[in-house]
Amino acid sequence: MDKQQAENSRRKFLTASGQAMAGIALASTVIGSGVREAEAYGYKTGFEYVKLDPAKVAQTTYENYFKRWCASSVVAGFLEYLQKNPGGQWKDLPIDAMRWAHGGLAGWGALCGTLTGAGTVIGLATNDTDIAEAMVNDLAFYYAYTELPSFQPKKVLKSKLSDMTIAGTPVCHISVGRWMRAADETFLSDARAERCARLAANIAQETAIMLNAWKEGKFKAKHKVLYNVIANGITSQHNCRDCHGNNVPAAETYISLDK
Template identity: 30%
Template sequence: MNAITSRRQFLRQSFKYGTAAAAGAAVAATGLQAIAPHKLFAATAQPHAWPWPYAKLDPEFCRKLGHDSYWSGKGCSYAGFHPIITALRAEVGEPYYSLPTELMIYGHGGGVGWGMLCGALNGAAAAISLVCDKKTADMLVNELFAWYSDTMLPTDLSNQYAVEKLYGINKCDQIIPPCKSGSPLCHVSSTNWCMKTGEQITCTDRKERCARLTGDSVAYAIQILNDNYDKKFKPLYAQSSVATSCNSCHGENGENVNVLSKMNCVQCHGDPHQGK
């Protein structure tokens, strides 16, 4: 597919999703106007049963929208959530029109800059948990976190879109050096990249890296959601051998039960047994 065709497809889908969102907003506004002001809060709307309905989505459209949403000023967690909900508004309709995607804004920078769970993962995982029961969501989110920890991000495809100027927002058309975080934590992911490249955390390239890996995370979340919908999901990633080794002693079935984590402990803490 050439760049012109791809851009036209992206614009067509943008129009489709944008039109659906606008229609939903109009319906919601009309409904509120029909209710007498003094009865607005007395009205009892029936909540939609969880999990909410899912329809197969286009991961590549949402990869691009995830990248562009990062630059909206609402942050990476919003950008991890917004594309999936926007696409579901177009494919399913309600109850997705009634859900403001801004609810995930808090997750930027690992939680208002605290460097905890990567916001892209936070947003995408929230969407997974919205459309899957707990057992399924645990399985898919576990896969998403393990994939993120073990993948060189941004991906080659995400970089290629930037070089070919296929994003709606093109801040940089250069390849951003990829880096494997080894962890789902924002702080670890971003700092590892800065140490590898020699760049500062405030630089535009670091932000563009986050925009691209946000799109990558959204696309992978949709890929595994689609596979689960087709009943063909198979996990490809697992916790590291280091974490497995640590948990054999310090996990719930070990002798010294004081750790609750699937992350690579040694990556940040070193080997506490070295020299013993």
């Protein structure tokens, strides 16, 4: 996209997603006084995005999962196509450079690696911090508040699957744990691996849909960003009592799943 196209896209976005932008502007102005402030800004990227078939991206992500796990399988879902067309700088990006993000950082259970993988593609393909952040924010809402995984592979590679759950959060440990409880499956089961593979496919597909819309100048943020931190006094989701309440199960109920 040339400079004029980029500016047109930016203006369309600014017009279309006033709600999200209000949040971003707020965050930019309240962070502190003095020095340089963290306002939204455009940036140059040579990683040119071309519209992809979301269903193909999803299927390729799914097929990569059992080798690459969550983060790099999403990257692979895009790079298998982008490295061929348009090629360019995508060809220099190692698909496995983000594999470390699996399991919420090598098993620490923090941010689900599918979102790290998707965010990497989004950040490279887009050219403005407000666009990238609005997009990963919408993706986190999709991840957290949609019954997943709904992706149906062409051929099942690991296990049949029937349970879908609402994670309520992009945090790996909680997302996986809630699914394990619903499905009565252990972490090391084929079904759990299948669930994360299909979830990765869903995230990759949703990302491709958003990037395609952006490429057409039609991306609109669906949600306000969370970091206009008025409600909680700290950067966070707005569901405090999921953790700071009496509804968090005792550790033993989880440990018992390790049959």
